[in-house]
Amino acid sequence: xxxxxxxxxTPSLLKxxxxxxxxxxxxxxxxxxxxxxxxxxxxxAQPLEAYKSILQGAFGTTIKFTSVIASWVPLVIATSGLLFxxxxxxxxxxxxxxxxxxxxxxxxxxxxxxETGLDPSLVIFxxxxxxxxxxxxxxxxxxxxxxxxxxxxxxxxLGLNFVAKTAAIWLxxxxxxxxxxxxxxxxxxxxxxxxxxxxxxxxLSLTIxxxxxxxxxxxxxMLKGTHFGLRLKAIGKNDKxxxxxxxxxxxxxxxxxxxxxxxxxxxxxxxxxxxQYSLIPDAGFGYGFLGLLVAMLVNYHPIWSAxxxxxxxxxxxxxxxxxxxxxxxxxxxxxxxxxxxxxxxxDGVRKRLVTKL
Amino acid sequence: xxxxxQHINKWFGKVHANNDIxxxxxxxxxxxxxxxxxxxxSTLMKVLTxxxxxxxxxxxxxxxxxxxxxxxxxxxxxxxxxHQDPLDFPPMKxxxxxxxxxxxxxxxxxxxxxxxxxxLSQEFDFQINPDSFVETLTVGERQQLEILRLLWLGVKVLxxxxxxxxxxxxxxxxxxxxxxxxxxxxxxxxxxxxxxEEVEQLCSRVAVFRQGQLVGEVxxxxxxxxxxxxxxxxxxxxxxxxxxxxxVPYIKLExxxxxxxxxxxxDINLEINCGEVIxxxxxxxSGQRLFLRMLTGLIRPVGGSILYxxxxxxxxxxxxxxxxxxxxxxxxxxxxxxIPGMTLTEHFILSEEHHELFVNQKxxxxxxxxxxxxxxxxGTPASQIEQLSGGNQQRALLALLRNKLRLILMEHPTRGLxxxxxxxxxxxxxxxxxxxxxxxxxxxxxxxxxxYSDRILVFFGGLVSKPIDANTTSVDELxxxxxxxxx
Numbered sequence: 001x002x003x004x005x006x007x008x009x010t011p012s013l014l015k016x017x018x019x020x021x022x023x024x025x026x027x028x029x030x031x032x033x034x035x036x037x038x039x040x041x042x043x044x045a046q047p048l049e050a051y052k053s054i055l056q057g058a059f060g061t062t063i064k065f066t067s068v069i070a071s072w073v074p075l076v077i078a079t080s081g082l083l084f085x086x087x088x089x090x091x092x093x094x095x096x097x098x099x100x101x102x103x104x105x106x107x108x109x110x111x112x113x114x115e116t117g118l119d120p121s122l123v124i125f126x127x128x129x130x131x132x133x134x135x136x137x138x139x140x141x142x143x144x145x146x147x148x149x150x151x152x153x154x155x156x157x158l159g160l161n162f163v164a165k166t167a168a169i170w171l172x173x174x175x176x177x178x179x180x181x182x183x184x185x186x187x188x189x190x191x192x193x194x195x196x197x198x199x200x201x202x203x204l205s206l207t208i209x210x211x212x213x214x215x216x217x218x219x220x221x222m223l224k225g226t227h228f229g230l231r232l233k234a235i236g237k238n239d240k241x242x243x244x245x246x247x248x249x250x251x252x253x254x255x256x257x258x259x260x261x262x263x264x265x266x267x268x269x270x271x272x273x274x275x276q277y278s279l280i281p282d283a284g285f286g287y288g289f290l291g292l293l294v295a296m297l298v299n300y301h302p303i304w305s306a307x308x309x310x311x312x313x314x315x316x317x318x319x320x321x322x323x324x325x326x327x328x329x330x331x332x333x334x335x336x337x338x339x340x341x342x343x344x345x346x347d348g349v350r351k352r353l354v355t356k357l
Numbered sequence: 358x359x360x361x362x363q364h365i366n367k368w369f370g371k372v373h374a375n376n377d378i379x380x381x382x383x384x385x386x387x388x389x390x391x392x393x394x395x396x397x398x399s400t401l402m403k404v405l406t407x408x409x410x411x412x413x414x415x416x417x418x419x420x421x422x423x424x425x426x427x428x429x430x431x432x433x434x435x436x437x438x439x440h441q442d443p444l445d446f447p448p449m450k451x452x453x454x455x456x457x458x459x460x461x462x463x464x465x466x467x468x469x470x471x472x473x474x475x476x477l478s479q480e481f482d483f484q485i486n487p488d489s490f491v492e493t494l495t496v497g498e499r500q501q502l503e504i505l506r507l508l509w510l511g512v513k514v515l516x517x518x519x520x521x522x523x524x525x526x527x528x529x530x531x532x533x534x535x536x537x538x539x540x541x542x543x544x545x546x547x548x549x550x551x552x553x554e555e556v557e558q559l560c561s562r563v564a565v566f567r568q569g570q571l572v573g574e575v576x577x578x579x580x581x582x583x584x585x586x587x588x589x590x591x592x593x594x595x596x597x598x599x600x601x602x603x604x605v606p607y608i609k610l611e612x613x614x615x616x617x618x619x620x621x622x623x624d625i626n627l628e629i630n631c632g633e634v635i636x637x638x639x640x641x642x643s644g645q646r647l648f649l650r651m652l653t654g655l656i657r658p659v660g661g662s663i664l665y666x667x668x669x670x671x672x673x674x675x676x677x678x679x680x681x682x683x684x685x686x687x688x689x690x691x692x693x694x695x696i697p698g699m700t701l702t703e704h705f706i707l708s709e710e711h712h713e714l715f716v717n718q719k720x721x722x723x724x725x726x727x728x729x730x731x732x733x734x735x736g737t738p739a740s741q742i743e744q745l746s747g748g749n750q751q752r753a754l755l756a757l758l759r760n761k762l763r764l765i766l767m768e769h770p771t772r773g774l775x776x777x778x779x780x781x782x783x784x785x786x787x788x789x790x791x792x793x794x795x796x797x798x799x800x801x802x803x804x805x806x807x808x809y810s811d812r813i814l815v816f817f818g819g820l821v822s823k824p825i826d827a828n829t830t831s832v833d834e835l836x837x838x839x840x841x842x843x844x
Contacts, residue, residue, distance in 0.1 A: 227711045234707050238696040244687065245696075245707050245757070246679050 032338035057321025058314040066202035072313035073212040078291030080219040081263030088256035089236030094157025096288030097164030102268020103283035105134025120193035135265020143257035186280035220302035358513040365414035374400040376569040389560030396566040437507030438516040452487040497528030553840035585836040601632035601790035613661035631793040636806035639816030654678035682763035697743040732756040767798040
């Protein structure tokens with residue numbers, strides 16, 4: 001019993017490291033802004049002007065502002081789903097495909113119930129259920145492949161993304177093609193009663209906003225307050241020890257994939273019912289990939305993911321304004337990409353420094 | 358090549374792994390290096406082959422002081438080592454394994470190398486085809502491959518670390534013949550082993566290590582008792598021991614057979630009674646871990662049956678064993694037992710069965726504080742597990758054991774603990790035995806095994822001894838068995 005209580009110092013150490021952590025992340029943001037500005041200068045644009053017009057594009061009018069929220073909704077739902085798989089130590093790269101499958105199943109449900117004369121809100125509800133089922137189905141596949149086939153979920157997910165997209169294209173040009181000539185612009189639009197109405201004067205449906213808030217709160221509670229969340233975390237940090245402690249790791253892997261798929265499916269259904277009203281080849285709008293970036297940035301924290309997702313959504317909407325400056329509207333992607341790269345890079349450098357000390 | 362060690366010291370943290378080692382190996386001899394796990398023999402060999410740098414001291418090759426800074430360096434100077442686990446590249450061909458270790462140009466001369474392999478393997482009567490894939494070879498053949506490769510690279514000193522583990526009797530004979538032939542050609546062979554018989558049969562001189570020190574050099578004729586005495590030291594007086602072994606058998610093993618890629622254990626029959634403590638002795642890697650993990654359901658036996666309290670558990674998985682009251686404490690604490698990045702409190706929440714949805718933080722912290730006090734863990738409920746010292750991690754692991762258990766399986770339960778803590782931990786465990794919990798544990802400390810076990814099983818190269826009564830055995834007798842004598 002001669003050993004010094006090293007652990008006694010823990011609380012103060014932890015506090016200190018939280019501040020250092022914050023500082024490190026902040027430096028990553030600053031680096032990303034500097035590099036993006038450099039690129040703007042190379043493109044012969046005024047960086048400050050560009051950032052200003054992004055802000056205007058995102059918050060200049062009610063329509064713009066509500067568009068940001070409408071874009072935040074699927075993004076934050078996708079990110080929430082990914083937090084479950086990330087916590088369990090899984091890289092669910094297949095998220096985009098899972099959203100596409102959610103959209104496919106949603107549109108499929110509308111096609112089935114279109115002519116039945118059921119109450120439209122019941123049909124919408126059923127379509128959401130179908131979308132959720134599609135997402136879960138597509139998410140369980142990489143999970144099962146990982147557990148029973150030894151296929152890394154990154155490769156499984158990557159492959160399934162292509163399959164989902166191809167399936168959507170096949171439906172658009174084949175069985176679900178518009179009357180007359182098939183078109184890459186998508187399937188026939190769903191009937192007006194099935195479209196979620198916008199709050200007057202805005203671009204936002206109240207229903208999807210409520211769904212998003214429920215999802216964020218649910219995720220925060222599940223991950224931070226329950227035995228389920230704690231066990232997922234244990235598996236993510238050391239699945240061997242978790243198994244020996246008595247956690248059925250296989251079941252929790254599948255549950256994490258399933259929950260992630262559920263949210264992917266809901267995101268897909270939201271995109272169909274409040275944005276596109278049809279199935280298009282790019283039915284996921286890249287929200288799955290963007291969600292991965294957000295989830296990586298927030299380091300497993302559900303509430304922060306809501307904030308960062310809002311920032312990303314604002315960038316995406318705001319940058320449409322850049323077209324008027326002669327810049328490509330994909331420009332927000334440059335900043336988003338730099339952000340993730342620098343956060344990951346700076347974090348790696350920090351870990352190296354910590355182990356050296 | 359003549360090798361001379363002078364005042365070699367090597368520390369790992371507080372452990373003095375090599376304590377002022379001085380000795381000389383003349384060229385053309387087969388030098389035996391004998392000692393228990395952790396005696397310092399592998400460390401010294403790793404210093405010689407450049408894996409480690411000595412903290413002080415010098416190595417002389419043919420009376421010239423040298424600095425060996427990497428394994429590649431060692432090979433350049435003519436020192437090659439055959440590791441216990443072959444360091445080859447299984448999915449590649451034999452010839453590619455040869456080519457990988459060379460510095461040859463961009464386009465290696467495959468024809469010439471192929472010819473060399475065939476010539477060398479004929480010389481030593483090995484049957485190795487340069488075009489076969491390494492993964493199709495047996496452990497013995499992979500060893501032959503590695504010897505050929507080192508000879509081909511021109512080594513003058515060949516070090517073999519426990520080379521007879523996992524190879525057949527036939528291959529062993531061939532290996533010994535090869536080594537004798539190499540020695541007669543002037544090569545220096547260093548044979549690291551814990552197997553007394555092999556060392557006696559093969560080596561022309563033996564150095565014995567214990568606890569980091571060179572205890573002595575021995576020339577033939579050899580006396581086995583002297584080796585055992587030198588390896589294990591004087592046995593400590595066995596203090597009072599309490600036993601809670603009942604006459605009620607709880608676990609029954611019938612004709613259990615176990616296998617991994619290099620070990621085969623056959624037809625183990627054993628009854629473990631309620632409250633009994635069984636110690637597993639033997640060099641690490643002799644099958645104790647397989648046996649222990651079989652009892653937890655983590656490994657399935659390839660034959661035979663396991664009965665727990667009269668129920669057949671053969672082929673069931675770890676969760677079923679756990680439900681039946683089996684707990685497992687692995688030796689690799691931070692890899693298999695604990696979860697780095699999580700706090701003590703989180704560990705205690707995870708270790709208990711919970712059926713409610715929400716975590717009750719308050720009761721979890723209360724429980725953690727209780728256990729911290731009860732197990733003298735130096736830490737707070739919010740301490741991350743990896744920030745605790747090794748001894749405190751071990752205490753935490755023990756504190757995580759659930760209350761009602763029928764069988765506890767432990768690997769090296771007191772490794773890294775001071776004697777006081779070890780005695781305290783065992784008093785805790787014996788309390789459980791009173792309540793009819795049985796314990797099976799491994800340890801490399803024979804005194805600990807004799808002190809706390811009711812019966813002892815000795816493992817040696819795939820053999821398992823009949824249960825030995827701990828009251829009538831001695832360090833001497835166990836030492837002989839561990840070294841492969843008296844089977």
